[in-house]
Amino acid sequence: MRTKEYIRQAITNYCTQQHVGALNPHAVLFDMDGILYNSMPYHARSWYETACRHHLNCTPELFYLYEGRTGESTINELYQTTFGRNATEAEKKSIYEEKARLFSKYNDGEPMTGAAEVLARVKQYNLDSLVVTGSGQLSLIDKLEHNFSGFFKREKMVTAYDVTQGKPHPEPYLMGLQKAKAHRYEALVVENAPMGVAAGVAAGIFTIAVNTGPLEDLVLLDAGANLLFPDMMTLAEQWPVIMEVIRETQGD
Numbered sequence: 001m002r003t004k005e006y007i008r009q010a011i012t013n014y015c016t017q018q019h020v021g022a023l024n025p026h027a028v029l030f031d032m033d034g035i036l037y038n039s040m041p042y043h044a045r046s047w048y049e050t051a052c053r054h055h056l057n058c059t060p061e062l063f064y065l066y067e068g069r070t071g072e073s074t075i076n077e078l079y080q081t082t083f084g085r086n087a088t089e090a091e092k093k094s095i096y097e098e099k100a101r102l103f104s105k106y107n108d109g110e111p112m113t114g115a116a117e118v119l120a121r122v123k124q125y126n127l128d129s130l131v132v133t134g135s136g137q138l139s140l141i142d143k144l145e146h147n148f149s150g151f152f153k154r155e156k157m158v159t160a161y162d163v164t165q166g167k168p169h170p171e172p173y174l175m176g177l178q179k180a181k182a183h184r185y186e187a188l189v190v191e192n193a194p195m196g197v198a199a200g201v202a203a204g205i206f207t208i209a210v211n212t213g214p215l216e217d218l219v220l221l222d223a224g225a226n227l228l229f230p231d232m233m234t235l236a237e238q239w240p241v242i243m244e245v246i247r248e249t250q251g252d
């Protein structure tokens, strides 16, 4: 299928499912890890090493499936799988601190290839950019305004400090809509993880998956992704087509 037809079909399906006349975006809600930063390999490695030290059952790939959850819920999930109970507050605190320490050591803070290009496109079409992340990793959150200068404002970010429910719960993206002053059909989500995609879809937002990690495309499509691209550079290239199709479908 040609890309334009693929995009048109996806938008038509979304409008039918959501009972809305058309998409009319004025904001894009960006996930952070695996979308704006190439940080997921370091998160996965830090989680895996920490979990192994604490004899928690897991595989390296598991952390790509858990991606988007809050640290607390990831730790509870590991304890449930291994010991059949939630972690205590003390366990959660010490494990999260250990993981965060390793992440700060490993992470090189490298922006995702193509992220700046996508943001430039978004700006070119006069759409507002917001960050919606389950991360509480201040080392990256604080760098956003520096690495992507002029695109993000701290007061318009949703982080682990703002929400009670992490992804795949829709709360982070519903809060993102609030901060963007947008209805669900007035925003787009850009996500790389199955839980993140599920959160965007549960919030009723058109969700673009970018598969920057090791999981199969099908995992993201099964989570409900409306569109799927292999990397951020391709999304940047296709952005004008997405906007063109949105404009055309508004006239249907």
Ligand code: CA
Residues within 6 Å of the ligand: 031, 032, 033, 034, 035, 067, 068, 191, 192, 193, 196
């Ligand atoms: Ca992510």
